[in-house]
Amino acid sequence: MSYTIIQKDFYRESGKWLSTFQIWKKCLNPNLHFIYIFRKTQKYNKTPFLGLYWRIVLRHFQIKYGFQIYPETEIGEGFYLGHWGSLVINPKAKIGKNCNIAQGVTIGQQNRGKNVGYPVIGDEVWIGPNAVIVGKITIGNNVLVAPNAYVNFDVPENSIVAGNPANIFPNENATDGYINNKI
Known part of the structure; x- marks a missing residue:
């Protein structure tokens, strides 16, 4: 089975392969929520409308959570943020x-x-x-x-x-x- 980069990042936290719904439930955790938004922004970065939308969302959560990570940053799969801020x-x-x-x-x-x-x-x-x-x-x-x-x-x-x-x-x-x- 082929897993998405978001699923691979979330696997690091739980040790389980999660469905889209299970990933959404885990997004109550600020670290995982930010990783989700970061990966979505990377995915749609070159798309005109969706790219702008996700960049705005990412900027909001950069300020909210204190993570200054930009979509241009190359980060491999299985990325894990231990604590937020x-x-x-x-x-x-x-x-x-x-x-x-x-x-x-x-x-x-x-x-x-x-x-x-x-x-x-x-x-x-x-x-x-x-x-x-x-x-x-x-x-x-x-x-x-x-x-x-x-x-x-x-x-x-x-x-x-x-x-x-x-x-x-x-x-x-x-x-x-x-x-x-x-x-």
């Missing part, structure tokens, strides 16, 4: 599949220095509360970014990155128990 992701950042992002996170642009640009984040990455990831850097697959970490350098896969300034700790099981219901 105060989240900023630059529209040129790229995020892989099965990624968790907690509240207070900034994934942004660096305007000067050797890493001018935007982050590319791999698959199965857990980003803890208040972490900051900036610049033209790459975060590998299976990486745990600890709460309050400041990351402005490349991080290899299978690592934990923690601290301010951040340090890398190799770990084959970096995200075990943190990323559930992978697709």
Whole structure:
């Protein structure tokens, strides 16, 4: 069976494949509601009338919930927001599949220095509360970014990155128990 990207995102929360009606019921949760609207906006972004409609709806809920995520942002399936409020992701950042992002996170642009640009984040990455990831850097697959970490350098896969300034700790099981219901 072929599942939609919305079903794959919602699977991460429940571990169950949901019908359209079941997805609507889950939209009482602000995190899931925002993901639903975000994905609809991405789907219809190039359509004149529906694209404008969904952009207006998305803007309303960006303000209401505190998520600053734009439809241009490339985010893989299985996206999961741990908590709602105060989240900023630059529209040129790229995020892989099965990624968790907690509240207070900034994934942004660096305007000067050797890493001018935007982050590319791999698959199965857990980003803890208040972490900051900036610049033209790459975060590998299976990486745990600890709460309050400041990351402005490349991080290899299978690592934990923690601290301010951040340090890398190799770990084959970096995200075990943190990323559930992978697709």
